[in-house]
Amino acid sequence: MKKSILDIIRENSEVKEMGIRQSKLKSLLPTNYLLKTTKKEVDKKERRKEIKPLIAKCEQLYKSIVTDFKNIKWWEIDLHLWDGFFYIVFPQEIKDKIFELSEAYEILDNEQYTQTMSNREKIEQLYKDYNQFIYTDYIYSYVDLPRNRTHFPKGLPKSLLGFGLGIKIYRKMLDTLKFMQSEPNATKEVQAIYLKLVESPDVNCVIYKDLALLIDKRLTKDEKVEILSQSIYERYYKKPYAKRLVLNKTIVLDTALIREIGVSNFNYINDIVYTYTKSNPDGAEPFSNMEMDFNEE
Numbered sequence: 001m002k003k004s005i006l007d008i009i010r011e012n013s014e015v016k017e018m019g020i021r022q023s024k025l026k027s028l029l030p031t032n033y034l035l036k037t038t039k040k041e042v043d044k045k046e047r048r049k050e051i052k053p054l055i056a057k058c059e060q061l062y063k064s065i066v067t068d069f070k071n072i073k074w075w076e077i078d079l080h081l082w083d084g085f086f087y088i089v090f091p092q093e094i095k096d097k098i099f100e101l102s103e104a105y106e107i108l109d110n111e112q113y114t115q116t117m118s119n120r121e122k123i124e125q126l127y128k129d130y131n132q133f134i135y136t137d138y139i140y141s142y143v144d145l146p147r148n149r150t151h152f153p154k155g156l157p158k159s160l161l162g163f164g165l166g167i168k169i170y171r172k173m174l175d176t177l178k179f180m181q182s183e184p185n186a187t188k189e190v191q192a193i194y195l196k197l198v199e200s201p202d203v204n205c206v207i208y209k210d211l212a213l214l215i216d217k218r219l220t221k222d223e224k225v226e227i228l229s230q231s232i233y234e235r236y237y238k239k240p241y242a243k244r245l246v247l248n249k250t251i252v253l254d255t256a257l258i259r260e261i262g263v264s265n266f267n268y269i270n271d272i273v274y275t276y277t278k279s280n281p282d283g284a285e286p287f288s289n290m291e292m293d294f295n296e297e
Contacts, residue, residue: 054104054108055117058104059118059119065094065126066163069165072090074169074172077090078090079176080137086140086173087139088139088141098126098134099130102126129158133157141153143173146230148179149182150173152190170194174197178215179213179215181212181214182213183211203215203216205253206254207251209250221261224257228253229273232270232273232274233276236273
């Protein structure tokens with residue numbers, strides 16, 4: 001009996017030396033532990049119920065935004081010209097939806113409830129791009145004057161790819177600039193956009209071996225002749241040893257454009273520009289001062 005009492009005293013002493021109170025040990029008993037765990041699980045379950053509609057809202061908003069971007073018309077896109085740069089601005093209705101999606105996603109992300117969301121990675125990318133590019137209207141291109149060569153240095157944000165927005169933005173730029181020209185070293189993506197625009201029924205085109213010139217079809221014949229003449233002049237001026245352009249071989253005009261200008265008038269333009277360039281290799285006289293007499297065909 002005496003030994004048992006000594007053992008109990010010794011155990012109590014060891015517990016105190018370890019800095020653990022008996023009351024603390026009681027709180028670690030299985031019954032209390034299960035009660036605390038159960039409460040946490042209940043809280044999490046209740047929060048999941050509350051958060052579920054927010055997840056559904058994100059998914060529905062994303063589907064709606066994707067549909068909006070796929071169906072957007074080129075004339076619904078705004079271009080804000082500033083200091084030679086075109087800043088692309090999408091309709092406010094779409095931007096409002098992305099803002100609403102971003103706010104909901106941020107709540108879910110902070111509480112780590114995004115894992116079960118469908119299209120989670122795409123929604124996350126749109127959330128990031130909204131804050132960096134879309135909200136600030138920081139998607140831009142710039143134009144080299146006077147030939148209106150277009151450049152899209154950073155392209156579109158990752159979340160906006162796959163909706164056909166590139167061709168719509170370039171079509172909007174053509175509407176603003178009236179004509180534009182590709183670069184010989186344009187990327188495959190830009191070349192594909194120009195190729196699609198060449199096939200557009202409301203666009204005239206002039207195709208060289210290394211680039212394309214697009215002209216708004218609504219321009220007058222005189223305006224188109226001036227743009228074409230300047231383009232041909234640039235070819236000869238920048239390549240003084242270049243041979244005379246040959247219609248349908250080294251230069252091709254779309255059927256509607258060559259019909260509007262006329263084959264004989266094109267040949268006249270080509271000849272006079274070629275002769276002028278050879279006579280003025282340094283561009284001493286402004287090419288725009290030249291006078292041309294055209295035949296009506």
